[in-house]
Amino acid sequence: MIKKAEFVVSNTNPEKCPKPDRAEIAFIGRSNVGKSSLINMITGVKELAKTSQKPGKTQLINHFMINDQWYMVDLPGYGFAKVSKDTRENWEKMISTYLTKRTNLCGVFILIDSRLEPQKIDLEFLLWCGTEGVPAALIFTKADKQSKTQTDKNVKAFLKKTEEIFEEAPDYFVTSAEKGQGKEEVIGFIEQLVEEFKAEQSN
Template sequence: MIIKKAAFVQSKTNYKDCPLPDKCEFAFIGRSNVGKSSLINMLTGQKGLAKTSAKPGKTQLINHFIINEKWYLVDLPGYGWAKVSKESKAKWEKMVKDYLTLRENLFCVFVLIDNRLEPQVIDIEFINWLGENGIPFSLIFTKYDKLSKTQANNNLLKFENEMSKTWQELPPRFVTSSETGFGKEEVLNYLDSMVKNFEEQKN
């Protein structure tokens, strides 16, 4: 897939106010500061499309972007928020979980995992929650360039081993670097196949 056009559509706090569910939709989510905005910008080829910040918790709304006039990319608030009040955290959590469980045209959730870290409980818990709710998802390991190839692959293997304790079959997974563009083509080709699949089901 070649992304020729990517544009911001809107930011909302409620899935009911999101664009009409008439196009295939993919959501991106991960722990705070996992590099989500950087990955979105890398995939779309637009550096300023999703706002990046060194401060965790920058994304606080459901952000819709229209891609090639055909499908939506959705930038969701991260989980494991840093220094925020319990009230704010609960509000964000409800907003995200309502969207994930009730948005009818959501085709797949991409869960971003920081490849520099060993398996984090919060990531595993969120993935298990998606499974319990029957929400299709794939994994994208970010920041692949920040470690040696051996270290990065060891962390990937540890994560897969941790998941294997509760999952009989592992989801599709990709390894990426927003700095080098590593993994971009693989992720875009996967998105392309799912968009085609959605359109076939629709027809």
């Protein structure tokens, strides 16, 4: 249950993130996948993450404190078409440093647009996470934008691709920010990760 969500800090330097003394859950996805809307839906705070019609709005690592207990992190998207090569390389370096060096990172949700067939860039990012030992789960977004049959078909196709890479599919959730679909399941999964982190810390 999320009762309180507050913005803490934005920055471009992973070393300047808050002290890694509590569990941290990050959200990442391709530009325009509906990340801000999903974060706002999960936390129940309408303007927490800034939504924008313009892809690539999140260019910083944004930390939010949830229930005064753990951090939720909104990461820049990947796969920007409209930025310079240098900018993109800087973002990629920032994201990869954050994901591989952040000691309190318990889980990363990779957001996938459920309206699309499996995209190479999403599969490549998931493979990178697997190779680097980044704990990833999938969230399929915008499930309300087409029939359940079509969503199921696209989800199934994506999971099949992940099984070809990893032998087994990662944990996944199907969501709709507009309808609130998947909210409880995602929060339940996060709470489990947070509790596991706390248990490890107290040992």
